[in-house]
Amino acid sequence: MVGVSAAAALAVAPSVAGAKPAGTDTPVTAKVSLTVNGQRRELELDLRTSLLDAAREHLHLTGSKKGCDHGQCGACTMIVDGRRINACLTLAVMHQGSEITTIEGLGQPENLHPMQAAFIKHDGYQCGYCTPGQICSGVAVLDEIKAGIPSHVTADLNAPMQVTEAEIRERMSGNICRCGAYSNIVEAMTEVAGRKA
Amino acid sequence: MKFDTPAGRNPIDRLKVVGRPTDRVEGHLKVTGTAPYAYEWHDPRASLAYGVIVGAGIAKGRVSALHLDEAKAAPGVVAVVTHENAGPLGKGAFYVQRFLADPKVDHYHQAVAAVVAETFEQARAAAALVRVDYVSEAGRFDLAAQWDTAPVPPESASGGPPESVVGDFEGAFAAAPVRLDETYTTPDQAHAMMEPHATIASWDGDRLTCHTSIQQMNWGVRDLALTLGIPKNRIRLLSPYIGGGFGGKGTVQADLALAAVAARLVGRPVKVALQRTQMFNATIHRPATIQRIRIGATRDGRITAIGHDSLNGNLPGGRTEPTTASTKPFYAGANRWTRLRLATLDLAEGNAMRAPGEAPGLMALEIAMDEMAERLGMDPVAFRVLNDTQVDPMQGGIPFSTRPFVECLRTGAKRFGWDRRASRPATLRDGRWLVGMGMAGAIRAAKIATSGARVRLDGRGVVTVEVDMTDIGTGSYTIVAQTAAEMMGVGLDRVVARLGDSDFPETPGSGGQQGGPSVTAGVYAACLKLREAVAQRLGFNSDDVAFADGMVRSGNRAVPLGQAAQAGDLVAEDTIEFGDLSKRFAQQTFGAHFAEVGVDADTGEIRVRRMLAVCAAGRIINPKAARSQVIGGMTMGIGAALMERMDVDKRRGFFVNHDLAGYEVPVHADIPHLDAVFVDEVDPTMSPMKAKGVGELGLCGVAPAVANAVYNATGVRVRDYPVTLDKLLDRMPDAA
CATH class of the missing domain: 3.30.365.10 (Aldehyde oxidase/xanthine dehydrogenase, molybdopterin binding domain)
Structure with missing residues (x-):
């Protein structure tokens, strides 16, 4: 009943007043309002629906991938209210009113985000399945460094934070790429960071 | 043509x-x-249902009772597929695994049921309500226990004869002035591709269309037809995008078989993905091996005898891991003996994973070569150069179509700075790090x-x-x-x-x-x-x-x-x-891998500092994609060297670490900049393209290069993969 308590905590009124536990009666659903890639979306969702499944199965935004469904691979990474998160580890109803950017919102095939273009140029991918998560993470990581948020490998917390290969590798380690494009991804991110600076 | x-x-x-x-x-x-990947095809007209698979909770035995009432009564449930309503199910021609316990259970997490519901959440919740009674039987889960007894299997269609002999191995080995006789083990490994096995199946009358994720479409159609007992021409499979495979998606797995069965049963399209935690025990994997290698040489380093005896286990009828494939053609030597043996294990099926045979075979052989070079007092590169052969010593001396192995070795040694390697182990320090270099040769069949x-x-x-x-x-x-x-x-x-x-x-x-x-x-x-x-x-x-x-x-x-x-x-x-060009010429791809590692002198933590691969694979059609294949193989090889192992619970009979937190694969922080270059060559005996494959070569030889570097850094020889710090600590050189 995690869904119900989480929903209650966020003061979302279930549209079906259900005191019975889910699994024995009609599922409890709630109206959820999200801003996804700049568009307001209203959904009626099972309280158990993850943010990832809300995007993939309800909004048909399948760019965010399901690799493990429990926060171990990073393929589902989205940028929510400015921070990257594993969308499989959070329920959609916990994001009432959130601003969500998925890979589809970063850029489109004819209008690529610089990080997307850099991944193509440096071949920072192979099968492509972890790629949207890597790119969302990559964009957010550069913002985190710019914002001065430290990582495990940040040596000097008082000095201006640098985009080093060690920082990129540490911060990107929640995004697994089994094809093994890491070396190329670091090069893509380094190039984008340089362009920004 | x-x-x-x-x-x-x-x-x-x-x-x-x-x-x-x-x-x-x-x-x-x-x-x-x-x-669009398999699970992502959206047809607004389709009334799609979601399937979630329930896996067996025992390793061997049978289902004695299925309690489905609660699941069937759960909200949104459309049907529960079990052996009682699935109809007869065959199996494919490549895998021996069966897709549904019927009621016999062959291995842990073999599908027992698939719950079909209106939504994923409903299907998942109802799947948790399926209760199953089992009668367990004793199973065999310990490979090492069968080393003395496991038989030589019958010859397989693809792997060649399980035993091969040239000259008098035993006699030459006994007479050799310098000898090595060591045993190496490689663990069960998982493909762990990022996209789980997934299928959307829909029937139109007696015609079946499946969006799925498999590597070999012709095998998929064949094996699905065999499984369902329908003609091949009624099946269409679509896999335009596949989120990684590495051999693990060769052909039909449970998602495809059960999505097709479920869709037929409920008269609607059904989508099924294996849950990540099911993939390790419910599908195939690279089987663990035990490999004894013997090498005899003259005092000046010429190999006179080479022997390789290898064991893996599998479900009854399963394939033998052809680890000796690389030992047969790689190095010169007049007296040779290789043998494969196969134990019976009641674990999930062992089958093809990226470079089956060569990848685990070289994990053993190329440590043995490193050890032999040391016994001879030779540089490991020079020892391999000396024992190069331009004819296949096991195939009656037919010539290699191309074999620039020595060029790979020499180019790599020069580019990597091999001459800076300390020939005596555990003598190079960089602060708290013990630093070492290692190398290994690579060979993989060019089919x-x-x-x-x-x-x-x-x-x-x-x-x-x-x-x-x-x-x-x-x-x-x-x-x-x-x-x-x-x-x-x-x-x-x-x-x-x-x-x-x-x-x-x-x-x-x-x-x-x-x-x-x-x-x-x-x-x-x-x-x-x-x-x-x-x-x-x-x-x-x-x-x-x-x-x-x-x-x-x-x-x-x-x-x-x-x-x-x-x-x-x-x-x-x-x-x-x-x-018959492949019979007139031995067609292989070659490579040399070089690695530098740092090992923390106090904790034994191992870090790969840099790596280089030099590969020869005929014409390289696209150097950018080919390089990515090779650095991807190097990444997977670092995993094989340092972290990847499925742990067998020998009491209950399953792989314990069956998710991506327990089964560790390399992440960004584990991988330095990787360097890969190609030898400039074409091979006109292959095809008009004059090209060979390269995707599996990139993995071959990587793990032993890293293992040899760890030895060079520490002086601790580990013959039991993966090389983890617990295997170093009690033998580390004095940190003072």
């Missing part, structure tokens, strides 16, 4: 498009999340097989290629397009490559690193036919026509290519077939 004599000069040799490091043609779709293609030219001059080949991240779309562009004399922007549809001409698909060379050769053959059709349509003498820059030229006439299709599309189809 039949390819039975080595290729001469042909249009590919112009290298205007082929051989160039072009970006992937489908890249813009992958980086924007718009490439090639019958492959078809269809090419279409339209009035705009656009060439469309259709093949049932898959792109699992390898670059198939791009090299297919490059081949057609080169042949038809157009730019890549005038070519459309369509892959992953079982209705397209048959290819070997992605496996055994034969996909790339085979499929491009098939496209070459079809394009030759299209060139003839174009010439004929334009009234040219087809012997004297040039295709370049989007134009067709003959004598003084030059016509835009598209003009040949003004009156209607021109379509050509052909299949390339291969003669």
Whole structure:
């Protein structure tokens, strides 16, 4: 009943007043309002629906991938209210009113985000399945460094934070790429960071 | 076309498009999340239901009772598929695993039921309400316990004879002045591709269409037909995008079989993905091995005897891991003996994972070579150079088609700075790090097989290629397009490559690193036919026509290519077939891997600091994608060296660490900049493309290079993969 308590905590009124536990009666659903890639979306969702499944199965935004469904691979990474998160580890109803950017919102095939273009140029991918998560993470990581948020490998917390290969590798380690494009991804991110600076 | 004599000069040799490091043609779709993978096909008209599989909670025995009432009564549930309502289910021709306990249970997490409901959440919740009673039987889960008793298996269709002998191994080994006799173990490994096995199945009358994720479309159709007991021509499989495979998606797995069964049962399309936690025990994996290697040599380092005895386990009828494949042709030596043995284990099926045979075989052999070099007081590179052979010592001395192994070794040694390696282990320090260098050789069979293609030219001059080949991240779309562009004399922007549809001409698909060379050769053959059709349509003498820059030229006439299709599309189809060149020449790919590691002198923590691969694989059709294949193999090889192992619970009989937190694969922080280069060569005995595959070569030899570097850093020899710090700590050199 995690869904119900989480929903209650966020003061979302279930549209079906259900005191019975889910699994024995009609599922409890709630109206959820999200801003996804700049568009307001209203959904009626099972309280158990993850943010990832809300995007993939309800909004048909399948760019965010399901690799493990429990926060171990990073393929589902989205940028929510400015921070990257594993969308499989959070329920959609916990994001009432959130601003969500998925890979589809970063850029489109004819209008690529610089990080997307850099991944193509440096071949920072192979099968492509972890790629949207890597790119969302990559964009957010550069913002985190710019914002001065430290990582495990940040040596000097008082000095201006640098985009080093060690920082990129540490911060990107929640995004697994089994094809093994890491070396190329670091090069893509380094190039984008340089362009920004 | 039949390819039975080595290729001469042909249009590919112009290298205007082929051989160039072009970006992937489908890249813009992958980086924007718009490439559709199996679970993601959306048809607003379809009344789709969701299936969630329930896996067996025992390793061996049978289901004695299924309690389904609660699950069936749960909200949204449409049906519960079990052996009681699934109908008879066969199995495929490649895997021995069965897709549903019936009620016999063969291995842990074998599917017992699939719950179908209106939504994923409902199906998942109801799956948790399925209760199963089992009667357990004792199983066999301990490979090492069968070392003394396991038999030699019958010869398999693909692996060659399980035992091979040249000369008198025992006699020569006993007489050799310098000898090595050591045993190595490699663990059960998981493919752990990022996209879980997934299928959307829908029936239209007796015709079945499945969006799925498999590497070999022809095997998939064959095996699904066998499983369901229906003719192949009623099945269409679509896998245009596959989120990694590494051999683990060769053909039908439980998601595809049960989605098809469920969709038939409920009369609606059903989508099923294996949960990540099910993948490790419910599908196939690379089986653990125990390998005894014996090498005898003269005092000046010439190998006189080489022996390799290898054991793995499998479900009854399962395949033997051909670890000796690399030992047979790699090094010289007049007296040779190799043997494979197969134990019976009641664990999930062991089967192909990237470079089956060579990858685990070289993990053992290339440590043994390192140890032997040390016993001889020789440099490991020099020892390998000395024992190079230009003929296959196990195949009656037939010549290698090309074998620039020594060039790989020498180029790598120079580029890596091998001369800075300390020959005595545990003598180089960098602060708290003990630093070492290691290297290993690589060899992997260069297979090639019958492959078809269809090419279409339209009035705009656009060439469309259709093949049932898959792109699992390898670059198939791009090299297919490059081949057609080169042949038809157009730019890549005038070519459309369509892959992953079982209705397209048959290819070997992605496996055994034969996909790339085979499929491009098939496209070459079809394009030759299209060139003839174009010439004929334009009234040219087809012997004297040039295709370049989007134009067709003959004598003084030059016509835009598209003009040949003004009156209607021109379509050509052909299949390339291969003669006996693979019997007249030993066709292999070669490489050399170099690694530098740091080992924390106090904690034993191992970090790879840099790596280099030098590879020889014939013509490299796209150096950018090929390099990515190699650095991807190096990444996977670092995993094999340092972290990857499925742990067997020998009491209950299953792989314990069955998710991505417990089964550790390399992450960004584990991988330094990786360097990979290719030897400049072509192999005319392979095909008109003169190319070989490279995707599996990139993994071969990586893990032992890292293991040898750890030895060089610490002086601690680990023969039991993965090389983890607990195996170093009690033998580490004095930190003071």
